[in-house]
Amino acid sequence: MKKSAKKELQPKVKLLEVNFADMKIGQTMVIGTPQLILELTRKIPAGECWSIKDLRQALAKKLKADVACPVTTAMFLRRGIEEIVAQGVGEDTPPFWRAVEVGSPLFKKLSASAQEVILKHLKR
DSSP, X not given: OOOOHHXXXXXXXXXXXXXXXXXXXXXXXXXXXXXXXXXXXXXXXTTOOOOHHHHHHHHHHHTTOSEEOHHHHHHHHHHHHHHHHHHOOOTTXXXXXXXXXXXXXXHHHSOHHHHHHHHHHHHO
């Protein structure tokens, strides 16, 4: 069953009950949203590239959690990028290319058109 879009638009903070990835039992873990994650890319200075781990740390700090989920952060960043590319990149577009390392697993999963946008902006 598909989750409602309205429910998905709200970030969630959960208490970890098991160790997962680099996160430990008892830590609070945030699950962001595509829009929130894309907005965080606006904080990345021009000429810099953040890793998913950097983005996760910023997301956790923003929502006052210990950590951010690595799976949903990457998944929602990818979803947001693909939606932006499909709609057309404009002047107001969050600089998502600053949060995707060329050659990373995330970069490889992006569509060819999304990869082109990233490579174009990195050449500037």
